[in-house]
Amino acid sequence: MMQLDQVTKKYLVRKAVNRCTLTIEPGRIIGLIGENGSGKTTILKLLAGLLRPTKGKVLIDSKKVNRSISEKLAYLTDMDYFYPYFTIVELIDFYHSQFKDFDKNRALEIADFMKLNIKQKTKHLSKGNLSRVKIAVTLSRKASYIVLDEPFSGLDPMVRKSIIKGIINFVDLQKQTLIVTTHEVSEVEPILDEVVLLKEGMIIAHKSIDEIREEYGMDVVDWMERVHESTEVYV
Numbered sequence: 001m002m003q004l005d006q007v008t009k010k011y012l013v014r015k016a017v018n019r020c021t022l023t024i025e026p027g028r029i030i031g032l033i034g035e036n037g038s039g040k041t042t043i044l045k046l047l048a049g050l051l052r053p054t055k056g057k058v059l060i061d062s063k064k065v066n067r068s069i070s071e072k073l074a075y076l077t078d079m080d081y082f083y084p085y086f087t088i089v090e091l092i093d094f095y096h097s098q099f100k101d102f103d104k105n106r107a108l109e110i111a112d113f114m115k116l117n118i119k120q121k122t123k124h125l126s127k128g129n130l131s132r133v134k135i136a137v138t139l140s141r142k143a144s145y146i147v148l149d150e151p152f153s154g155l156d157p158m159v160r161k162s163i164i165k166g167i168i169n170f171v172d173l174q175k176q177t178l179i180v181t182t183h184e185v186s187e188v189e190p191i192l193d194e195v196v197l198l199k200e201g202m203i204i205a206h207k208s209i210d211e212i213r214e215e216y217g218m219d220v221v222d223w224m225e226r227v228h229e230s231t232e233v234y235v
């Protein structure tokens with residue numbers, strides 16, 4: 001289980017995350033949604049132990065998060081920093097050597113599903129193919145928690161939908177929990193169980209997709225727009 005308990009994160013004087021309380025149950029796929037600068041990446045970095053909260057507690061499996069959480073949390077960042085002279089298959093071997101839970105066969109299977117040429121050097125990859133490689137190596141870890149920051153941003157809209165739907169086959173929801181931030185809400189929505197909506201560093205809504213449809217009888221994107229414009233809190 002992942003928990004934020006009254007978490008505030010300040011960068012100097014600016015509050016990027018403001019008194020956020022959140023519980024994420026295991027085996028769920030969560031969409032962390034919000035406009036630019038609303039605090040999504042900061043929350044993911046707090047969960048990944050890369051940042052410390054200014055106030056409050058970040059807990060995973062009831063333990064305070066620190067850097068050793070990387071053993072059970074796979075994190076796809078919004079940055080690209082692969083060693084340029086590695087081919088994709090060499091990169092997969094490198095990940096295999098670095099992470100005990102890395103499943104090389106799964107990586108090759110995802111690379112194949114993503115239609116990647118594994119003999120290509122990472123420095124020659126297009127932005128979209130680099131995004132595919134990042135997804136492949138992250139989902140190949142059998143980590144309990146998978147955290148994806150804007151994983152679909154570089155992908156061609158023509159193939160994005162099928163890739164998003166396909167990745168669900170590479171997550172084991174009996175054992176894994178997935179959090180994804182995205183601006184492509186309508187495309188990602190089919191794979192989500194819950195959405196957490198952020199506005200100016202605060203959580204303004206946390207609902208399951210079923211609840212949104214049943215309680216509000218609304219399409220998720222329409223509901224999010226309504227919540228975002230309203231002053232009410234839906235948690």
Ligand SMILES: Nc1ncnc2c1ncn2[C@@H]1O[C@H](COP(=O)(O)OP(=O)(O)OP(=O)(O)O)[C@@H](O)[C@H]1O
Pocket residue numbers: 011014015016034035036037038039040041042043
């Ligand atoms: N290292 C930093 N130093 C100072 N301010 C920062 C730093 N990182 C983020 N911020 C600020 O904190 C706020 C939240 O940033 P964050 O990156 O978490 O938002 P985000 O929702 O992920 O945005 P985006 O959708 O654009 O990626 C923003 O106002 C941002 O400018």
